[in-house]
Amino acid sequence: MNFQDPLFWRAGAVSTTLVMLVVLAFLTIDSYNYISVGGKNVPKYDVINQEIGYRYDWSRREDAPVIGGSQPLFGKAVTEAEATRIMEKGKLVIQSRNCLNCHTFFGNGAYYAPDLTKSWLDPAWSQIWMPMTGKATREDAMVEFLMHPDKYPTWTRAMPNMQLTEDEARATVAYLKWLSAINTNGFPAGFGQAKTQP
């Protein structure tokens, strides 16, 4: 072995890269068992028909979503096919309105506005926005807020009006409900459990 010979290091570079790529390929195949819709960590889209919670799991030593009994969104259960169509719409709203350049999902995006991973479970909906909007349910308050966010500022900040139609706002709420049911290995930790809430 001649460590001063560039060819020695070339062989090292090529073999290391190939080994790592093969390992990554296997890990990617296995990860799909978890991240596909209906996989081990990502529920089917019709999970929006059920109650969703987020609690500390002592066996895993981290927070985990808890899927409970029936709790249809907007009071109406949807089929799996309908739920898929709604999610497609919701994702298109999120992309077309460039949400990720203020907010984050799973902590990815910009850092100007709150993370939305567990936004469906945010106590602010019942504590602040239901009274502010005069709506009786969390989802109705969310729709009202998403359609006219500039009318409901929080402290010095307000969300700009992105001109969402009612259909678009409802699809976005559905998307956020589904998102909150994904197992994210405990991220964000202790969501909504701090005593700093009003």
Next chain:
Amino acid sequence: MYRSQKLALRYLTAAATLFGVMIVFGLLSSLYYLYPSMLFNVFNFNMSKTMHIDTLVIWLLMGLMGAIYWYLPKELETEVEGIWLAELMFWIFCAAVVVVALVFLFVQYGSSNQFSLWFINQGRKYVEAPRWAAIGITLVMLVFSYNVIATSIKAKRKMTGILWVLVIDLIPLVAVYLDAFPADTNLSTDLYWWWWLVHMWVESTWEVLIGCVMAWVLMDVMGTQRRIVEAWLYIEVMLVLGAGILGLGHHYFWIGTPRYWLSIGGFFSALEPLPLLGMVMHAVYDAGMHRLKTSNQPAYYWITTEAFLNFIGAGVWGFMMTLPQINMFSHGTQWTASHGHFAFYGAYVCGIIAVLYVAKQRVSGVEVLGGNRWKWGYGLLNLGMVGMVMGLLLAGMAQAFYGRAAGGSTLMAFTMASENPWFTSGMYARVGFGFVFAAGYVMLIYDLLTAPRALPRAEPQAQPEPA
């Protein structure tokens, strides 16, 4: 001068111009934190931020392409094959950038349909450019790849090690960029592949590209021997890809992926500073061998700064928040922005500025480039960047502690952290040092555009042959 080098000058000019545009929108974005009602419902934060990060990607890409069009004919001692096509693509590239920028400024967003994704905004961070423009960038990169590969095949000279690395790196440069197109409804799979674009393209493929460029610059301004730079380049590729491919795992902690990514991502990303430490060793070794003598002082200083700040910005700042136990709280705060700024600056910006000075020396025809004027840009840019990075770190740590760990990441916790004095003082510092950085940019451009003073010739010392 080869036609390819004239094209390189155009690319470098466009890159330097977009560097300025990026700074303008960076400053604007930082002001929203202090004045949240600024331009409300007219030009919101998300579009300012989009302009900031997209011009960042485009100016660095143009800078890298400019550097390669500059050195390729020198390396092979022949004109670049298909240069007319490359020249045409340059103008198409510039026109596309202008059209996309105008759409971002005046249209901003559309309805939730495919038309918006094709013609207005894709809404995926870093790939906001509508699909037609992303196809355009793919074409530009295909032509660029054709130029490099066809020239290498046609040239009568033997392929060099640097060229082999470059040619092979072109495959992921084009292939991974194709990731700019899907818009999977499932956010977990969407982000899984999106990270291939962001991590594998920008953090790995580009890192190898800049490694090739740095190898050429070192030979150019310091007379370092080819076999030494090539051995270092291979070591760097081995370590960058050896640690970086599975280091991708540090982006797979919280997106719905299995738990084993916490260990894999944590372990391999902890190794990621190693190649950057190697670059520092290389720089110190070269500086010692040449006793700091160089024919191009600004390029030499910028390239050495590149080595150090890449290690600190990408390596140390990245390591600081890469272990899952810390990342759980630091992820998605201004702490990430601190690392992002420092890493891009150290890994790419300093290197491309070194190439700008290499080109300036050749264009102005002076044998020795030095003097004192360039030091203003150098000092202010570095001071501005370090100040911004520290301000963002302060703000990010406040968010991690008060908003995440203590507050539990809700809207209320986010708001309280945003009003915390540690956070706001960090943001004020960021704006202040942002203006220092902008002043550094003005001095850099002023120096680049002004004719240099003739200095006495001081050749770099010949390097002794190893026994």
